[in-house]
Amino acid sequence: MTTTLREPTVPPGVTCPFARAAIEAAPATTYDPFGDVFLQDPYALFSRLRTEAPVAYAPAIDMWTVTDYDDVDAIFKDPQTFSAAIAQSPLDPIAPEAQRILSDGFRPLAVMSNLDPPDHARIKWHTSRAFSARRISKMEDVVRERATALVDAFPASGEIDLVSALAFPLPAVTIFKMIGFPDADMDLLKSWCGNRLVMTWGRTTPEEQQRIARQMVSYFTYCEAFVRTRAAEPADDLTSDLLATGLEDGTLSHAEIVSIIYGLSFAGHENITNMIANTVRRLLEHPQTWAALVADRARLLPNTIEEALRFDSSNIAWRRVTTRPVTLRGVEIPKGARILVLLGAANHDPRKYADPETFDIERPDARSHLAFGKGIHYCLGAALTRLELGIVLELLTDRYPAMTLGANRTYAYTPNVVFRGPTTLRVVL
Numbered sequence: 001m002t003t004t005l006r007e008p009t010v011p012p013g014v015t016c017p018f019a020r021a022a023i024e025a026a027p028a029t030t031y032d033p034f035g036d037v038f039l040q041d042p043y044a045l046f047s048r049l050r051t052e053a054p055v056a057y058a059p060a061i062d063m064w065t066v067t068d069y070d071d072v073d074a075i076f077k078d079p080q081t082f083s084a085a086i087a088q089s090p091l092d093p094i095a096p097e098a099q100r101i102l103s104d105g106f107r108p109l110a111v112m113s114n115l116d117p118p119d120h121a122r123i124k125w126h127t128s129r130a131f132s133a134r135r136i137s138k139m140e141d142v143v144r145e146r147a148t149a150l151v152d153a154f155p156a157s158g159e160i161d162l163v164s165a166l167a168f169p170l171p172a173v174t175i176f177k178m179i180g181f182p183d184a185d186m187d188l189l190k191s192w193c194g195n196r197l198v199m200t201w202g203r204t205t206p207e208e209q210q211r212i213a214r215q216m217v218s219y220f221t222y223c224e225a226f227v228r229t230r231a232a233e234p235a236d237d238l239t240s241d242l243l244a245t246g247l248e249d250g251t252l253s254h255a256e257i258v259s260i261i262y263g264l265s266f267a268g269h270e271n272i273t274n275m276i277a278n279t280v281r282r283l284l285e286h287p288q289t290w291a292a293l294v295a296d297r298a299r300l301l302p303n304t305i306e307e308a309l310r311f312d313s314s315n316i317a318w319r320r321v322t323t324r325p326v327t328l329r330g331v332e333i334p335k336g337a338r339i340l341v342l343l344g345a346a347n348h349d350p351r352k353y354a355d356p357e358t359f360d361i362e363r364p365d366a367r368s369h370l371a372f373g374k375g376i377h378y379c380l381g382a383a384l385t386r387l388e389l390g391i392v393l394e395l396l397t398d399r400y401p402a403m404t405l406g407a408n409r410t411y412a413y414t415p416n417v418v419f420r421g422p423t424t425l426r427v428v429l
């Protein structure tokens with residue numbers, strides 16, 4: 001566990017002269033995203049990093065952390081210098097046995113979040129068209145219906161885990177339906193998603209890697225077969241739209257479409273599950289804020305969603321890699337350095353937000369948060385996220401205006417550098 005910022009010496013494994021210089025110049029660099037104190041409250045460490053070492057080298061993950069809003073914003077806006085190529089790469093090397101398993105069927109291409117210009121624009125253009133406002137608004141009824149059915153299944157009173165009862169099943173079914181996956185496969189698909197995130201953004205044992213690798217191969221080959229089926233029998237779904245616009249005029253390959261579907265099916269739910277849990281937790285931790293939302297929902301709901309994204313986003317970091325040497329806040333960073341932009345830190349930057357550690361659903365500039373990134377890679381799922389979160393909050397404020405947090409307020413988080421949300425959230429209805 002390391003939330004101590006002071007490192008007396010450069011760790012022996014750090015050989016890069018730039019990293020050594022950075023540690024010596026600013027010893028306040030011990031950022032370890034896997035420690036329990038950090039997982040419980042990353043914002044305390046973010047705040048200290050911002051003050052003591054806004055640009056620092058973190059030996060625990062061999063990455064350079066950046067905390068200030070302006071710096072993160074500038075990095076997002078400069079894809080030439082800060083490539084997105086490593087956004088989906090495993091944090092640690094994959095062990096040979098898991099690699100062997102993956103080589104037998106897991107063949108995703110870089111298609112969006114980890115693709116640089118000029119190809120990124122081509123793929124994003126097509127996917128944005130398929131992920132259109134029309135398709136999202138068509139999903140509104142599906143989301144409302146599904147969310148209502150899940151809430152209808154709550155007991156009349158007592159305590160429940162909101163994650164397993166609502167926050168987990170709702171976004172998964174929504175994105176799977178949008179893609180067009182058959183209802184009958186939902187449980188199978190959800191079981192494959194399991195711990196996939198720890199393979200890419202966490203730290204795993206070789207045995208765990210093998211288990212996850214098998215699931216990834218199954219999931220990917222499922223996506224391949226599904227896209228083949230849709231190519232033969234189009235339906236009213238996002239996959240068929242992609243095939244119609246991209247494949248027919250030759251601007252997207254079949255393999256790219258499979259990779260887009262694979263990527264969306266993952267990106268489309270984990271983040272929203274966590275975001276629902278984070279938002280409800282923060283609202284219930286502040287009973288007056290919850291009461292205000294219940295009383296004046298029409299006015300407060302949109303900004304509540306933005307403030308939750310700013311204050312406790314489900315995505316606290318993202319990755320880039322430098323394409324040339326750069327100097328950030330006086331710190332020299334070599335070409336090829338892996339950068340971790342700490343979105344959670346940027347969203348709490350006191351130079352950007354007044355009283356940033358206060359959860360304030362009336363904050364006038366909440367929407368300027370960087371939770372969805374910025375620039376060419378701006379999150380494709382922002383509108384869907386806002387839709388699902390809005391429907392959940394409408395239902396909960398309507399049905400359970402007196403809801404409170406359960407007695408157990410210690411939360412467990414999956415150790416990883418990017419995704420943040422409690423694995424369970426006990427609420428009293």
Ligand code: HEM
Binds near residue numbers: 267
């Ligand atoms: C709370 C929910 C979500 C958060 C906090 C979030 C956050 C992010 C962030 C930080 C990025 C990187 C932006 C950048 O590199 O500049 C991103 C990209 C992306 N997100 Fe989301 N996301 C969420 C939900 C979703 C959903 C629901 C989907 C899809 C259904 C989605 C799909 C994507 C895709 C495809 C990209 C890559 C876009 C590109 O490279 O052009 N996200 N998201």
